[in-house]
Amino acid sequence: MNAVANRYDFVLFFDVADGNPNGDPDAGNLPRMDPETSQGLVSDVALKRKIRNYVAMVKEGEPGHGIYMTERTVLNQTHAKAYEAVGLTPVAKKLPKEQDGRRITEWMCANYFDIRAFGAVMTTEVNAGQVRGPIQLAFARSAEAIMPLEISITRSSVTNKKDLEKERTMGRKHIVPYSLYRVHGFVNAKLAEKTGFSEDDLELLWRALENMFEFDRSAARGEMAARKLFLFRHESALGSAQAHRLFERISVARRIEDETVAIGDKRLHNLQPARAFRDYVIEADREGLPAGVELVERF
Amino acid sequence: MSFQLHIWGDHACFTRPEMKVERVSYDVITPSAARGIFEAIHWKPAIRWVIDRIHVLKPIRFETIRRNEVGSKISARTAQSAMNAGDLTGLHLVVDENRQQRATLALRDVSYLIEAHFEMTAEAGGDTPAKHSEMFRRRATTGQCFHRPCLGVREFPAWFELVKTPPPSTLLESDRDLGWMLYDIDYANRRAPLFFRARMEGGVIDLVRVRGEGLRA
Numbered sequence: 001m002n003a004v005a006n007r008y009d010f011v012l013f014f015d016v017a018d019g020n021p022n023g024d025p026d027a028g029n030l031p032r033m034d035p036e037t038s039q040g041l042v043s044d045v046a047l048k049r050k051i052r053n054y055v056a057m058v059k060e061g062e063p064g065h066g067i068y069m070t071e072r073t074v075l076n077q078t079h080a081k082a083y084e085a086v087g088l089t090p091v092a093k094k095l096p097k098e099q100d101g102r103r104i105t106e107w108m109c110a111n112y113f114d115i116r117a118f119g120a121v122m123t124t125e126v127n128a129g130q131v132r133g134p135i136q137l138a139f140a141r142s143a144e145a146i147m148p149l150e151i152s153i154t155r156s157s158v159t160n161k162k163d164l165e166k167e168r169t170m171g172r173k174h175i176v177p178y179s180l181y182r183v184h185g186f187v188n189a190k191l192a193e194k195t196g197f198s199e200d201d202l203e204l205l206w207r208a209l210e211n212m213f214e215f216d217r218s219a220a221r222g223e224m225a226a227r228k229l230f231l232f233r234h235e236s237a238l239g240s241a242q243a244h245r246l247f248e249r250i251s252v253a254r255r256i257e258d259e260t261v262a263i264g265d266k267r268l269h270n271l272q273p274a275r276a277f278r279d280y281v282i283e284a285d286r287e288g289l290p291a292g293v294e295l296v297e298r299f
Numbered sequence: 300m301s302f303q304l305h306i307w308g309d310h311a312c313f314t315r316p317e318m319k320v321e322r323v324s325y326d327v328i329t330p331s332a333a334r335g336i337f338e339a340i341h342w343k344p345a346i347r348w349v350i351d352r353i354h355v356l357k358p359i360r361f362e363t364i365r366r367n368e369v370g371s372k373i374s375a376r377t378a379q380s381a382m383n384a385g386d387l388t389g390l391h392l393v394v395d396e397n398r399q400q401r402a403t404l405a406l407r408d409v410s411y412l413i414e415a416h417f418e419m420t421a422e423a424g425g426d427t428p429a430k431h432s433e434m435f436r437r438r439a440t441t442g443q444c445f446h447r448p449c450l451g452v453r454e455f456p457a458w459f460e461l462v463k464t465p466p467p468s469t470l471l472e473s474d475r476d477l478g479w480m481l482y483d484i485d486y487a488n489r490r491a492p493l494f495f496r497a498r499m500e501g502g503v504i505d506l507v508r509v510r511g512e513g514l515r516a
Binding site: 024025026032034035036041043044045066067068069070101103104107108111120121122132136137138139141184186188190191236238239240241242243244245290 | 309310362363364365366367368369372373374375378379382387390391392393394400402407438441442443444445446447449453454455456458459460
């Protein structure tokens, strides 16, 4: 399988309605926020978890698509089926340690999608046991400030016998009424070469980004959906333009009735907060893209 | 050949080695992290990047982020025996049984100007400095990179631009003693860490002078 040979820089937009996209363990599970701007945040690892879960689900039992970092819901037995008989010969005992380590790493890359995509640290004694994956994600950040709501809920049953005389127990949920998040990501072709991350894997990654929220429904999340994915595909492995300049071409603005209002416009203070995806306009500036860069709108 | 690279980003975490469980960032970028950024753009065994000066261009501010992380690494032995047996059963890590919640005290909204040059190494062979200098210049100008450079950790990408004149600084306190900082890891000498006394004077950390004064192991 050929490794990915092009550099990609991508922008993903996803939104949440009446849910908590990523709780902050430091703040009693409130949605993560940037304390200075009140923009909502979603950590890189939260999104990687969803990508792993999606791949584990659609590629269940397929060779080469094991997921090393599993949640309990992923059954261990399914991994047994992922066993790939090809190329598995017992390692000769006389190999020097470093080469040995490299073999283990290669084998792990060949069998586990998440190691091939995101990398992994496999022990420190062996020098080659550290893999940097080609996929790099940054923090997701909301387009505008979020205003989380605390919703108190009641449960009409109790957990402990001693609470039996109480009629109800109370709980709390934190939700973001609506927010559109933007996240930047990178595919490093040179690292893809090293882990064997293939074109098929890349296609699977794009599909995971599109569909990961569809299978991550829960009481806490509310309605989350991937809305837009823009790929900047570079002709070469090293790329042809600065990523930050490319990302600046993708802009978000508010739509108020038929008018488009830039984010940060003072008028927005007096206007209705956004409550749906249609309250935003996402625009891509395709004029004069640098040579060797192609802008693909995946969805 | 000397280069001036402007780098910036939303967040950064140049982890202090003494506080790496619940990560605490240094106040500014370390020379070793700066070297990593240059290497992400262009590096060959023939050259070695040396950081000369770090200009701090924005106020030093922190923000804490707590995340669920895993507490263990992949064991080479388990992988080895699974490999020999040709069976993936049991070779996985259940993250919610191995959970550690760790805080990161990260820097926010950082911007630096890094002055650096490279030296030729013993492995240079027939390579000329001009060749590597041109390669770096070309890549840094067009935004090419071997892999996306980052500000300490990979979730905080670094943006970069080759500049001729330093960008304007908004630093408020331009003289500060930053204490002992990691200079770099001495890979040739069993990965021994080297430290230096970091002083920011007029917003600049002068590493040429630091090297003249000598580094401490």
